[in-house]
Amino acid sequence: MTKLTTESYKGVRDFYPEDQAVQNYIFKVLREVSESFGYVEYGASILEPAELYRAKSGDEIVNEQTYTFTDRGEREVTLRPEMTPTVARMVAAKKRELSFPLRWYSIPNLFRYERPQKGRLREHWQLNVDLFGLEGIEADADVISVAYNILRKFGLKENQFEIKINSRKLLDEEAKELGLDESKKKELRLLIDKKNKMEVDEFNQKLKEIAGETFSLKTEASGEVLEVIEMLKKSGITNVIFDSSIVRGFDYYTGIVFEVFDTNPENRRAILGGGRYDDLLTIFGGEKVPAVGFGFGDVMIREVLESYDLLPTYTSTTDLCIIPFNKNCFEHTSSLAMTLRKAGLAVVVDYSGKKVADGFKKADKDKIPFALVVGEEEISSGEYKIKELKTTTETKLKAEEIASFVKHLTI
Amino acid sequence: MTKLTTESYKGVRDFYPEDQAVQNYIFKVLREVSESFGYVEYGASILEPAELYRAKSGDEIVNEQTYTFTDRGEREVTLRPEMTPTVARMVAAKKRELSFPLRWYSIPNLFRYERPQKGRLREHWQLNVDLFGLEGIEADADVISVAYNILRKFGLKENQFEIKINSRKLLDEEAKELGLDESKKKELRLLIDKKNKMEVDEFNQKLKEIAGETFSLKTEASGEVLEVIEMLKKSGITNVIFDSSIVRGFDYYTGIVFEVFDTNPENRRAILGGGRYDDLLTIFGGEKVPAVGFGFGDVMIREVLESYDLLPTYTSTTDLCIIPFNKNCFEHTSSLAMTLRKAGLAVVVDYSGKKVADGFKKADKDKIPFALVVGEEEISSGEYKIKELKTTTETKLKAEEIASFVKHLTI
Numbered sequence: 001m002t003k004l005t006t007e008s009y010k011g012v013r014d015f016y017p018e019d020q021a022v023q024n025y026i027f028k029v030l031r032e033v034s035e036s037f038g039y040v041e042y043g044a045s046i047l048e049p050a051e052l053y054r055a056k057s058g059d060e061i062v063n064e065q066t067y068t069f070t071d072r073g074e075r076e077v078t079l080r081p082e083m084t085p086t087v088a089r090m091v092a093a094k095k096r097e098l099s100f101p102l103r104w105y106s107i108p109n110l111f112r113y114e115r116p117q118k119g120r121l122r123e124h125w126q127l128n129v130d131l132f133g134l135e136g137i138e139a140d141a142d143v144i145s146v147a148y149n150i151l152r153k154f155g156l157k158e159n160q161f162e163i164k165i166n167s168r169k170l171l172d173e174e175a176k177e178l179g180l181d182e183s184k185k186k187e188l189r190l191l192i193d194k195k196n197k198m199e200v201d202e203f204n205q206k207l208k209e210i211a212g213e214t215f216s217l218k219t220e221a222s223g224e225v226l227e228v229i230e231m232l233k234k235s236g237i238t239n240v241i242f243d244s245s246i247v248r249g250f251d252y253y254t255g256i257v258f259e260v261f262d263t264n265p266e267n268r269r270a271i272l273g274g275g276r277y278d279d280l281l282t283i284f285g286g287e288k289v290p291a292v293g294f295g296f297g298d299v300m301i302r303e304v305l306e307s308y309d310l311l312p313t314y315t316s317t318t319d320l321c322i323i324p325f326n327k328n329c330f331e332h333t334s335s336l337a338m339t340l341r342k343a344g345l346a347v348v349v350d351y352s353g354k355k356v357a358d359g360f361k362k363a364d365k366d367k368i369p370f371a372l373v374v375g376e377e378e379i380s381s382g383e384y385k386i387k388e389l390k391t392t393t394e395t396k397l398k399a400e401e402i403a404s405f406v407k408h409l410t411i
Numbered sequence: 412m413t414k415l416t417t418e419s420y421k422g423v424r425d426f427y428p429e430d431q432a433v434q435n436y437i438f439k440v441l442r443e444v445s446e447s448f449g450y451v452e453y454g455a456s457i458l459e460p461a462e463l464y465r466a467k468s469g470d471e472i473v474n475e476q477t478y479t480f481t482d483r484g485e486r487e488v489t490l491r492p493e494m495t496p497t498v499a500r501m502v503a504a505k506k507r508e509l510s511f512p513l514r515w516y517s518i519p520n521l522f523r524y525e526r527p528q529k530g531r532l533r534e535h536w537q538l539n540v541d542l543f544g545l546e547g548i549e550a551d552a553d554v555i556s557v558a559y560n561i562l563r564k565f566g567l568k569e570n571q572f573e574i575k576i577n578s579r580k581l582l583d584e585e586a587k588e589l590g591l592d593e594s595k596k597k598e599l600r601l602l603i604d605k606k607n608k609m610e611v612d613e614f615n616q617k618l619k620e621i622a623g624e625t626f627s628l629k630t631e632a633s634g635e636v637l638e639v640i641e642m643l644k645k646s647g648i649t650n651v652i653f654d655s656s657i658v659r660g661f662d663y664y665t666g667i668v669f670e671v672f673d674t675n676p677e678n679r680r681a682i683l684g685g686g687r688y689d690d691l692l693t694i695f696g697g698e699k700v701p702a703v704g705f706g707f708g709d710v711m712i713r714e715v716l717e718s719y720d721l722l723p724t725y726t727s728t729t730d731l732c733i734i735p736f737n738k739n740c741f742e743h744t745s746s747l748a749m750t751l752r753k754a755g756l757a758v759v760v761d762y763s764g765k766k767v768a769d770g771f772k773k774a775d776k777d778k779i780p781f782a783l784v785v786g787e788e789e790i791s792s793g794e795y796k797i798k799e800l801k802t803t804t805e806t807k808l809k810a811e812e813i814a815s816f817v818k819h820l821t822i
Contacts, residue, residue, distance in 0.1 A: 003694075003695060003696035004462055004463065004694050004696075005460070006501075006504035008456060008459070008500075009458040009459055009460055009486070009488060010484070010486065012455075012456035012458050013455075014453075014454075014455050014456075014501050014504075015453055016453055016505065017451040017453050017515065019454075020453050020454045021451075023454065035728045035729070035757045036752045036757045036758065037752070037757075037758070038729040038732070038757060038760070040431075040728055040729065040777075041428060041432075041435065042425075042427055043430075043434065044423075044424075045419060045423035045425075046457065046520070047420040047522075047533070047534065048420055049416070051416075052415065067480075067482070069478075071478070071524070072524065073421070075420070077420060089415075090425050092417045093418070093425075094427065099773055099776045101762075103759060104428065109456075109457070111458075113482070113483065122458070123456050123457075123458065133763075134762055136762060136764070138741065138760075139762065142760070234745075235742075235746065235749065236749070283414075284414060284415050284417050285415075316451060317446045317451055318446070318449040318451065330549065331645055331646075334645075334646050335646065338646065338647070341447045341448070341560075346446045346447045346448075347447065347448070348448065348514060349449070351512075351545060351549035351553070352512060352545065353547070362510055366451075366510060
């Protein structure tokens with residue numbers, strides 16, 4: 001028989017328990033903060049009709065950067081590269097039944113077919129926070145507040161990140177004044193989006209080619225950008241600035257756009273980004289629905305938290321390991337374990353038949369905080385020596401005392 | 412512009428917040444019970460090299476029932492149809508570093524390319540619970556106990572389901588006695604697996620064709636099957652029986668196999684199933700690793716819980732809606748909301764600018780339990796009338812009293 005490789009598919013990750021624990025921690029913070037602002041969770045399949053991405057993203061992304069294939073029913077299917085078209089589709093589908101405004105979030109996995117590189121894998125997870133049905137800047141401020149509070153909840157200080165805001169409307173006005181057509185305007189936007197990845201001279205040269213000699217990027221906020229910044233400052237969020245180079249890649253944005261940056265100059269890519277996309281739902285027919293949201297990817301979250309040493313250290317979800325002294329003690333052990341589980345503990349039984357000392361070692365290696373042995377003495381006395389593995393301290397307890405003792409020490 | 416459909420891809424589901432809440436409830440129970448037995452969570456990508464499924468499942472499933480496509484790097488990729496090959500790959504990859512026995516669980520989404528029908532969608536989620544590194548029947552009993560306790564935790568009574576156990580070893584022995592070769596043995600197993608879907612006469616006829624006149628299915632448990640049943644009964648699990656027609660479809664099982672059935676005769680399909688697969692890791696080269704596990708799909712869980720009326724009613728994850736009386740109250744409202752969030756509440760602010768009565772109606776429709784209005788009176792007095800929307804009872808509270816009041820009433 002040919003030997004199979006144990007490697008995962010190229011550009012995706014296996015999550016061993018210690019990696020999964022980090023992922024679970026990240027998702028927990030994302031959920032808690034999103035829900036604390038009244039956002040409720042939704043979900044969808046990773047499979048979507050390919051047409052969904054052709055409509056607004058431009059063909060390039062469907063043809064070159066997505067996993068798109070034809071199924072046996074001759075349907076073109078895409079593994080979703082982003083969540084916004086999906087959530088727009090879902091909202092459009094039930095527009096009459098849903099009670100607006102909607103505050104929705106999800107943490108989907110997304111797929112991009114590109115060369116794997118640092119921070120850009122073929123599969124990643126991304127928090128998506130969206131607010132539908134509010135035109136005012138309160139909506140923009142609401143979603144930006146969620147993003148801000150997530151970063152704070154992860155432990156970042158206000159001076160470790162910066163929120164940069166702009167509006168597509170400013171660019172639209174300028175393009176109109178300059179008499180640029182849609183295609184020139186898009187060219188201008190794509191150039192500005194790449195500004196930080198280019199040399200200054202090259203950027204200025206190209207800017208002139210597209211927009212003429214007189215065009216220059218604004219340095220002063222005005223209109224709704226100013227209003228959003230003011231509203232955020234009033235609510236205590238002060239690390240917000242106007243930045244006319246924030247324009248975002250996707251076509252569908254229509255108003256406020258924003259990105260958050262690490263203030264550490266070594267990380268120059270945006271940590272997260274989003275904006276307003278009031279017109280997107282019209283691709284399904286029917287009227288406009290005001291919408292604003294952002295996406296925040298797990299790979300970037302990990303990198304930022306790692307760089308600021310903010311990732312939690314791993315401990316097992318198991319509270320206690322019970323080691324039966326020999327096979328005769330299995331029945332008592334299994335019954336004690338069930339009693340403790342009913343009292344709310346996560347309890348593993350060591351059925352390996354190895355020496356007690358090995359059982360303690362293995363529990364400690366697995367980062368389980370407590371262990372105890374069940375032998376004839378314990379069975380007859382009804383008292384158990386519970387060992388805290390980090391300190392090796394032992395405490396003698398009756399069965400009914402164990403759960404509260406362990407919970408008290410693990411919280 | 413052509414109008415896009417709002418339908419999802421065929422055979423997959425959209426999870427609107429009320430559906431997602433059911434999913435989250437189900438996953439919570441699966442996680443809690445699995446962890447209570449010391450199983451720790453792992454994860455992986457849905458993308459796997461297609462070879463992984465060719466090795467042990469037989470070609471049929473890869474070619475006819477999976478989503479398999481060729482990527483631009485000429486790699487054959489499959490959307491995983493089951494999790495066992497993935498977890499086997501991950502364990503094999505780090506066999507030397509991992510500390511056995513391993514108790515691992517995951518709730519992956521899986522894909523099958525088949526005609527969508529009741530209970531069999533193209534995408535579903537499935538709890539996978541696996542124990543690696545233990546040869547003894549304690550391991551089989553451990554995973555079966557997890558399955559049993561999940562069903563009990565969901566609220567099923569012991570007489571509402573039945574655990575049916577068999578062993579592949581019994582069939583192997585009989586096949587040996589009858590002198591059946593590997594292909595005939597597989598034919599026999601596949602026939603027995605379909606027993607409940609066939610007429611009795613047709614089944615008996617085919618049985619004779621494959622195994623001869625003398626062969627009959629056993630009615631008495633023996634060997635390890637008996638031992639597992641005894642061990643489970645000692646731990647208080649009494650709805651377990653031997654059933655020689657339980658053989659499971661996949662090739663890779665080597666010992667104990669089991670399925671759980673709803674005792675309601677209207678649901679004749681297995682609710683969940685699993686077994687021992689000690690040889691599977693050898694497909695990656697290297698030695699055998701004893702392994703036993705089971706899978707439990709979300710679609711079946713929903714159906715069973717629905718049929719026994721055990722699904723929870725939806726309430727929002729949002730605790731409180733704050734309605735500012737007018738725009739002048741936005742700043743105070745947003746600050747009150749932040750204070751309450753810091754105290755642990757999930758608080759949404761109604762920025763719609765609609766009438767207060769509409770705000771209350773919308774909060775109630777969204778299944779948010781509490782709401783309050785912030786007007787000039789509240790701002791000057793520092794007291795808020797908090798309304799429980801179900802009962803319409805109002806209680807006057809200071810800001811610092813609100814969080815504990817709401818938490819007390821929502822737990």
